[in-house]
Amino acid sequence: MSSTFPTVTGMKNGYDPQQVDDFFARARDSFERDDPADGDVDAHDVRTAGFDLIRRGYHVAVVDAALDRLEDAFAARNRERIIAEKGEDAWLSYLGRSAATLRGRLDRPDGERFDYADRSAPGYEPADVDALCAKLSGYFAEGVPMSVDEARRAVFRTRKGPNGYRESQVDAFLDRVVEIMAAVD
Numbered sequence: 732m733s734s735t736f737p738t739v740t741g742m743k744n745g746y747d748p749q750q751v752d753d754f755f756a757r758a759r760d761s762f763e764r765d766d767p768a769d770g771d772v773d774a775h776d777v778r779t780a781g782f783d784l785i786r787r788g789y790h791v792a793v794v795d796a797a798l799d800r801l802e803d804a805f806a807a808r809n810r811e812r813i814i815a816e817k818g819e820d821a822w823l824s825y826l827g828r829s830a831a832t833l834r835g836r837l838d839r840p841d842g843e844r845f846d847y848a849d850r851s852a853p854g855y856e857p858a859d860v861d862a863l864c865a866k867l868s869g870y871f872a873e874g875v876p877m878s879v880d881e882a883r884r885a886v887f888r889t890r891k892g893p894n895g896y897r898e899s900q901v902d903a904f905l906d907r908v909v910e911i912m913a914a915v916d
Contacts, residue, residue, distance in 0.1 A: 745788030854895020856888035
């Protein structure tokens with residue numbers, strides 16, 4: 732039996748091969764379809780895909796890298812479709828509007844960009860998040876080079892309760908950042 736991805740060995744856990752193979756098959760069908768259909772996989776679905784961990788599953792880092800490439804391919808296809816259907820000016824306008832939705836948070840002072848977590852909930856270290864936001868601000872406002880992978884792979888220290896930014900807000904913001912950056916690259 733041939734595997735799509737390498738598997739981990741011994742007692743290590745990896746992604747469930749059946750789930751991964753099913754997802755990539757659906758994604759391939761969606762990508763190869765000329766006209767989008769309801770239920771098709773898109774860049775957002777790829778970015779938010781999750782798989783169960785099982786012993787001797789697919790190597791996580793290899794699958795994650797493939798998901799990154801797949802997300803970039805979906806974003807590029809979407810860009811090409813918009814340009815083909817509506818023109819490059821419409822595409823640039825879309826990007827400008829999308830990036831403008833991020834400015835509100837990026838322009839806030841350090842320590843005030845996101846709501847703080849509830850008392851018993853985990854949160855993200857504000858200094859870590861604010862440091863990434865400073866880099867993102869440079870990218871969006873001044874064209875400072877930054878890879879979409881820096882946003883995709885961002886990791887923050889955890890803070891307990893009201894000492895940390897609310898994780899769900901930061902995660903949603905970063906999803907939007909990655910969507911826009913992938914569309915540009």
